[in-house]
Amino acid sequence: QKEVEQDPGPLSVPEGAIVSLNCTYSNSAFQYFMWYRQYSRKGPELLMYTYSSGNKEDGRFTAQVDKSSKYISLFIRDSQPSDSATYLCAMYSSNTGKLIFGQGTTLQVKP
Amino acid sequence: AAGVIQSPRHLIKEKRETATLKCYPIPRHDTVYWYQQGPGQDPQFLISFYEKMQSDKGSIPDRFSAQQFSDYHSELNMSSLELGDSALYFCASSLVMGGLGDEQFFGPGTRLTVL
Numbered sequence: 001q002k003e004v005e006q007d008p009g010p011l012s013v014p015e016g017a018i019v020s021l022n023c024t025y026s027n028s029a030f031q032y033f034m035w036y037r038q039y040s041r042k043g044p045e046l047l048m049y050t051y052s053s054g055n056k057e058d059g060r061f062t063a064q065v066d067k068s069s070k071y072i073s074l075f076i077r078d079s080q081p082s083d084s085a086t087y088l089c090a091m092y093s094s095n096t097g098k099l100i101f102g103q104g105t106t107l108q109v110k111p
Numbered sequence: 112a113a114g115v116i117q118s119p120r121h122l123i124k125e126k127r128e129t130a131t132l133k134c135y136p137i138p139r140h141d142t143v144y145w146y147q148q149g150p151g152q153d154p155q156f157l158i159s160f161y162e163k164m165q166s167d168k169g170s171i172p173d174r175f176s177a178q179q180f181s182d183y184h185s186e187l188n189m190s191s192l193e194l195g196d197s198a199l200y201f202c203a204s205s206l207v208m209g210g211l212g213d214e215q216f217f218g219p220g221t222r223l224t225v226l
Contacts, residue, residue, distance in 0.1 A: 043217035
C-alpha cells in the first residue's frame, strides 16, 4: 500500500463548477500537507500548504486537512479552463525531509 | 525572480549509455532534491543534498549517483541506461532543510528518453 493515495481521475467538469480533489494517507508522522499543480511538460508548482487540521483558503482554492481521518482535500470554486492540469497532493515529514506525492488527479475544465 | 534551472531540457540516449543531468538551485538555497517521474506516474524521490552532503536517499538505483558542488549546483549521473529510465527528472531546491514550511521549488525538469 502506498503511503499516499490519490484518485488519478481523469476528472472533467464544466466551467464554473466546484471541484473536489482528495487524498488519503497512512503515515501519521506527516506534518505538512501540500497541493501542487502541474501543467503538461512542466515542473510541479506549489499551490497551497498547511500543517494543521482545518481549512485554509486562498482565493478560489481551499485546502482542508483532517488528521484524525488522515484525509486531505483541495476545493476549487468557480473553476476555469486555465485550471486544467494535474493536481498532486504531497505530504512532508521533517523527520525524513522527504516529500511523498500522491499519484496526481488530472482535471479538465471545459468552457 | 530566479528559479531552479535544469539542463539539458531534453536528452536522448541509447541503452547502456551514460547521462549527466544538471541542476542549478535558486540562489542561497542550500538543499537540492532529485525526483524521477515516469509517464503517468507521480514524482518519486531519488536523493537529496544539504550543504554539499548527501542528506537522504530514496529509490535511487545503484547505477545512479549524484553530488552537490561547492557552488551548490548538483549533478545526477546515470550509467548503464535502461529503457525504464526514460522519465522526467525534476530537481527541487529549498532554503533550510527540515525547517517549518520547508518549501521545495521545482525546476522545469529534464526529459530523458532511452532508446
